[in-house]
Amino acid sequence: MSTVDVRGITVGYGAEPVLREIDLTVHTGTTTAVLGASGGGKTTLLRVIAGFLQPDAGTVVIGERTVCGDGRAVPPERRGIGYVRQDGGLFPHLDVGGNIAFGLPRAARRRRDRVAELLELVGLPAQTATRRPAQLSGGQQQRVALARALALSPAVVLLDEPFSSLDTALRASTREAVAAALAETAATTILVTHDQQEALSFADQVAIMRDGRFSQVGSPREIYESPVDLREASFLGDVVHLTGHCVDDGITCPLGLVTARSDSPAALSGEVDVVVRPEDLTLTDSPGCPHGSVQEISYHGAHALVRVALDDGTAVTVRVVGRRTPEPGEQVPVSVIGPVLAYPRA
């Protein structure tokens, strides 16, 4: 069992802490994505867990073992952790086989079949072993870096933005290969990323870091569909933000009379923030729905974002299937699908 349990970690590089009393639990064999703005402290957290940085306060427990805190500081090489840096960090003077075998005990280093096994695990052919890192694409290098991290069968794998330097197509295929390799080894994984889609699709749990703390930790669905506040909602994707007024039978807002979802904060009254995702709006008619004119279309292939100026002047964005966009200037109805998220006015 290798649950990673981070409790009350406070750490910094100077007087000001970068992380403040951070708590995080990553259950055995699951993946947590740590998502946040640049400079927020994501890498710092990985460095504390890996043992490269000693915290000012708090503990890290891996499985049953306290690896830091309570007067203990287990060195990085004895924590059973595989770490993949943002740039892969391969040794340029060693071939792929040499890179993967680097951390293995002397006897195992000579076993080429272990290297071939690890290459297969990350979806690379065995003959890649004789190539130098410089002869590989960015995605192949990242896979080799993962194979090296997995060589010692670590119980915990830390991935620091491993896909950020890859182009879209390579990113998707590398991500799939890495996810499959991690699933096969049942490693407990923490992935640092600043890519919302990556966090939502790759992880079992997403932790959003803001100002040195986690502002929300939950399943990808909870994080996207039930953000704790307007700020988190905007951080995780496109939002239509409107002002609403609570009335007896719901909330009146530029979209008409709407009802608050049950996962909205309780005790709403007076003026509230109404938050709707563009995919919760449609260009179809419904009783009492507003109309407006199409201002702008942003085409993304599979989908398109249609900006509509409602007749009362409010601008809203509607996500439609890419093939079914209206024309600019067209008059369209805008309906909301289902109840909306509403928050007390910020």
Ligand SMILES: Nc1ncnc2c1ncn2[C@@H]1O[C@H](COP(=O)(O)OP(=O)(O)OP(=O)(O)O)[C@@H](O)[C@H]1O
């Ligand atoms: N070795 C260091 N010495 C001093 N300050 C540092 C050091 N490493 C990081 N910092 C500072 O700590 C803060 C957090 O850095 P960190 O690299 O953990 O953020 P991050 O969320 O991983 O950022 P990014 O997404 O850009 O990689 C930043 O303000 C950074 O400048």
